[in-house]
Amino acid sequence: MSILKKVKRCSHCGSILQAEDPTKSGYISPLILKKYPDGILLCDSCFNEVKQEKSEVILNKDFIKVLEAIKKTNSLIIYVLDIFSFEGGFSSEVTELLSDLDVIAVANKVDLMPLKSDERQLKEYVSHRLRVAKLNVKDVILTSSNTGYNIDKLRELIAETRNHRDVYFLGSQNSGKSSLISEIIKNFNNTTGRMIVTYTFPETSLRGFRIPTGTKNYIYEVPGFPINNSLINILDKPISTYIIPKKPVENRKVTISEKVSLAIGGICFVELTDGEKTVLNCYFSSKIDVKTKRGEALKFFNSILKNGDQKNTSFKFRDLSNFDVYDFFVEEKGERDLGILGLGWMQFKGNSQTFRVYVPRGTYVFTTRAKLNNVK
Numbered sequence: 001m002s003i004l005k006k007v008k009r010c011s012h013c014g015s016i017l018q019a020e021d022p023t024k025s026g027y028i029s030p031l032i033l034k035k036y037p038d039g040i041l042l043c044d045s046c047f048n049e050v051k052q053e054k055s056e057v058i059l060n061k062d063f064i065k066v067l068e069a070i071k072k073t074n075s076l077i078i079y080v081l082d083i084f085s086f087e088g089g090f091s092s093e094v095t096e097l098l099s100d101l102d103v104i105a106v107a108n109k110v111d112l113m114p115l116k117s118d119e120r121q122l123k124e125y126v127s128h129r130l131r132v133a134k135l136n137v138k139d140v141i142l143t144s145s146n147t148g149y150n151i152d153k154l155r156e157l158i159a160e161t162r163n164h165r166d167v168y169f170l171g172s173q174n175s176g177k178s179s180l181i182s183e184i185i186k187n188f189n190n191t192t193g194r195m196i197v198t199y200t201f202p203e204t205s206l207r208g209f210r211i212p213t214g215t216k217n218y219i220y221e222v223p224g225f226p227i228n229n230s231l232i233n234i235l236d237k238p239i240s241t242y243i244i245p246k247k248p249v250e251n252r253k254v255t256i257s258e259k260v261s262l263a264i265g266g267i268c269f270v271e272l273t274d275g276e277k278t279v280l281n282c283y284f285s286s287k288i289d290v291k292t293k294r295g296e297a298l299k300f301f302n303s304i305l306k307n308g309d310q311k312n313t314s315f316k317f318r319d320l321s322n323f324d325v326y327d328f329f330v331e332e333k334g335e336r337d338l339g340i341l342g343l344g345w346m347q348f349k350g351n352s353q354t355f356r357v358y359v360p361r362g363t364y365v366f367t368t369r370a371k372l373n374n375v376k
């Protein structure tokens, strides 16, 4: 009788996997092959490539031109960050170009954070991250353009800090720049005789807004830089509206182990491939199911993808071969976040675990120190 054996392929480039010759295509370390006989595998070359894919935003030339022009003007920068999708707000290229300017950092959408969040600590977290990014931050303020929280304070802060200078609202797409500006100018009486206009930045095709705020100065909204590696831009329409929370996210606590795996809707799957059982505090939109199951992880994930409903599953990502797979070995102790850009994060105690995380191809996955340290 003949024996049929499935040939293993690299799930990224498709080449046939082999553990014999590192100089030939499809080479995978024999150790990995042995450790995960049934796993979804990447050849070593793709594994390294995927690992090195950075979270970086690639800025187009026009955008750099705008930033360079702003840099020469000594204006005040309002750097708007979406506190829920925080990692998407950073680009080392942007922060480098802004390094000499005065910056007020606005962490917006604070209405989406869990109700018991410690605000002082959240602010400290944002400040720390901005210090690491080497921005010259004058102040950090948490806001919500939805609830109006701290909008008056932000308006006052801008008035105190700008010193008749121009003000530029900058940040990634959807961080809330337009919403914040419209809240700030709500009761503003335009006596300048000049109009609010859509504004094309000189020598570029970038269009933003320009609002006259004094005899010689303006507030500008610069178009947001794109975050291509956020799930918001990767998933198709119906589900992308479900993953954006509409109210404060609530902690859903689950425990995973080498025998119990986790599915966040049908869009992110997590296995613990090594280490002690771990409690994960899951912060995702309440519309997305959070489920764990004992038993074979891949069987569990595949059944979710097969049977998933519209709310939890993307039309584009119905097959695990369309998912990127990452192994995270957690070296750090203490409270950590494991996050998926655009979806949310899981907080856990670092304890030399290895997590294997499956996400739709191209999605940014990261670990950082915990954003919310004291939330119950």
Ligand SMILES: Nc1nc2c(ncn2[C@@H]2O[C@H](COP(=O)(O)OP(=O)(O)O)[C@@H](O)[C@H]2O)c(=O)[nH]1
Pocket (backbone or CB within 6 Å): 108, 109, 110, 111, 112, 143, 144, 145, 146, 147, 171, 172, 173, 174, 175, 176, 177, 178, 179, 180, 224, 245, 246
């Ligand atoms: N929950 C929440 N959503 C917000 C807030 N500010 C803006 N948004 C939403 O985020 C999306 C993008 O906002 P927008 O102001 O257009 O962002 P921009 O691209 O930076 O100008 C919209 O759907 C807004 O309704 C906020 O404070 N809280």
Ligand SMILES: [Mg+2]
Pocket (backbone or CB within 6 Å): 177, 178, 179, 221
């Ligand atoms: Mg806008």
